Amino acid sequence: MSLLKARLKNRLTRARVGSRELPARARKNLHVLKKYKPELPYTDFNYVVVDLETTGLDTQKDRVVSVGAVRLVKGRVRLADRFNELVNPGRDIPVESIxxxxxxxxxxxxxxxASLVFEDFLDFLGADILVAHYAAFDLHFINLTMKRLYGFALQNPVLDTARMCEQVILPHDPYGINRNRRQCTLDALCNRFNLNLADRHTAFGDCLATALIFQRMAIFMDSKKPVSLRRLIKVGLVQ
Structure with missing residues (x-):
C-alpha cells in the first residue's frame, strides 16, 4: 500500500467516525497521517518497533501475553525510550507457547x-511510524483491540522488516518463486548483521533485534542512495 492509499483510507475512516465521542488518544490517532512528508529523509521521522508474545499463532483464538517496544529517533535506537509490559490474556497459556x-x-x-495495556501503548506510539517483523501478525492483535475500543484500526503507517528484507536484501525475484525467503527470518537477519542478542523470544528482546535490523537495513539502503520516507515506504509499508 502507498501512503496515498493510506491517506484515502484514513479519510474514509474519519468520515465514518464523524463526530462520535472518542477519547483524546483515539481522536489524535485519526489525524496522524497528516504529519508525514514522504520527500523528507527517513531520519526526520521517529519509529516505534514493536513485538508481541501471544498464547499461540492462531489469530482467531489466541491472545497477547506481552508487549515490547522501543523507539528510534534520528535513526538511533533509544534503549531508555521503551514500552515493556505483560498482558493478562484472559485464557490459558499452552505449554508449547510457554x-x-x-x-x-x-x-x-x-x-x-489488553484493552488497558494497548491504551497506554497507543499513547507511547503517538504519531510515530510503527515497525514490526512479519507485521501483519502483530498488527492483527493491535487492531483487534483498537476496533473493540474505538471502532477503527490503527492509523499509523506500519513498516514490515520482513518485507523490507525481501525487497532490499534478497536477489531480484521477478517470478515470485520466493526460494530465498528463509533468509528474512529474524534469526537469519540477526546472523547476517552479526547481532548476538540475549532474550530472544521475549517481546522486548525481539523488538530490540527488529529495531537493530531495521536500522541496519536503512543504513544499507542509504549507502547506495539517500533514503527518503517515500523510498522506505515503497519497500516496507503494509498499512
Missing part, C-alpha cells in the same frame, strides 16, 4: 488486560 517465550500463567494473573 516453552518458547517463558511466560507462565502466574506471571500474567495480575497483569492488566
Amino acid at each position: 516453552k518458547i517465550h517463558g511466560i507462565k500463567p502466574d506471571q500474567v494473573a495480575r497483569a492488566r488486560p
